[in-house]
Amino acid sequence: AVLDARVQHGPRKLALVRIPASNLAEGELTHLERMPVDTDLADEQWDNYCAALVAEGWELVEVDAAPDLADSVFVEDAVVMFGDLALITSPGAESRRGETEAVERAVAALPGVTIARIEAPGTLDGGDVLKVGDTVYVGASSRTNAAGIHQLRALLTPHGFRVVAVPIGAALHLKSAVTALPDGTVIGHPDLIADPTLFPSFLPVPEVHGVAVVAVADDTLLMSAAAPRTAELLSSLGYRVVTVDISEFEKLEGCVTCLSVRVR
Numbered sequence: 072a073v074l075d076a077r078v079q080h081g082p083r084k085l086a087l088v089r090i091p092a093s094n095l096a097e098g099e100l101t102h103l104e105r106m107p108v109d110t111d112l113a114d115e116q117w118d119n120y121c122a123a124l125v126a127e128g129w130e131l132v133e134v135d136a137a138p139d140l141a142d143s144v145f146v147e148d149a150v151v152m153f154g155d156l157a158l159i160t161s162p163g164a165e166s167r168r169g170e171t172e173a174v175e176r177a178v179a180a181l182p183g184v185t186i187a188r189i190e191a192p193g194t195l196d197g198g199d200v201l202k203v204g205d206t207v208y209v210g211a212s213s214r215t216n217a218a219g220i221h222q223l224r225a226l227l228t229p230h231g232f233r234v235v236a237v238p239i240g241a242a243l244h245l246k247s248a249v250t251a252l253p254d255g256t257v258i259g260h261p262d263l264i265a266d267p268t269l270f271p272s273f274l275p276v277p278e279v280h281g282v283a284v285v286a287v288a289d290d291t292l293l294m295s296a297a298a299p300r301t302a303e304l305l306s307s308l309g310y311r312v313v314t315v316d317i318s319e320f321e322k323l324e325g326c327v328t329c330l331s332v333r334v335r
């Protein structure tokens with residue numbers, strides 16, 4: 072009962088989500104071969120993903136649906152939160168440029184939020200931004216260009232952040248290669264990240280689908296059901312691990328991190 076009370080009366084945890092588009096199956100692919108996507112199953116997996124966040128005490132804010140924007144469900148790519156600062160991105164894929172407008176509207180409606188934007192010719196996808204304490208790692212990927220990184224650095228340095236750019240080759244985004252545990256340890260798969268020595272504390276995980284974790288609480292990680300050995304490893308480190316099956320989104324190079332934006 073004490074714990075329940077804490078969940079209900081603690082600080083509000085808000086996360087943005089966006090319902091899958093009708094043409095989800097036509098989403099961009101960079102590294103994977105196109106596989107048939109079961110859109111009914113995708114809808115069900117998205118519902119379960121949302122339910123898992125709610126079960127961990129998150130209140131969901133739905134961005135207006137974009138039925139024609141195939142990759143719009145991957146809402147993390149359109150905005151990055153730095154405290155109360157919402158950075159609206161400039162998606163690197165032409166087909167994704169239309170996603171930011173409704174995302175900006177949704178975050179602008181949240182109390183206390185200030186908006187900043189990455190401007191063309193700069194490009195930056197939210198999936199390339201990993202925050203670890205005061206350090207912001209940014210992937211130099213096929214989606215995020217030098218001008219985008221330059222703007223990010225100019226914006227964040229005055230706020231006391233250290234911006235560290237990481238060359239990305241084998242993965243779509245920085246966060247398809249590495250994410251961070253609540254204690255700041257960066258986890259990643261050796262096949263996907265050329266130089267893990269960039270990170271002060273790096274733990275290799277045994278599965279490619281295991282690199283993406285969302286810290287839904289200080290002691291709880293949300294991750295893909297497709298990485299059971301990684302789940303076991305992280306459980307052995309004292310974390311509570313919640314898994315969700317997101318196979319249909321993984322076929323489109325998405326992962327647990329990109330299906331929501333944890334606002335605060």
Ligand code: CIR
Nearest residue numbers: 098099145198323324325329
């Ligand atoms: C894309 O290629 O843009 C989408 N099919 C997948 C985006 C996944 N986003 C992410 O990992 N942050």
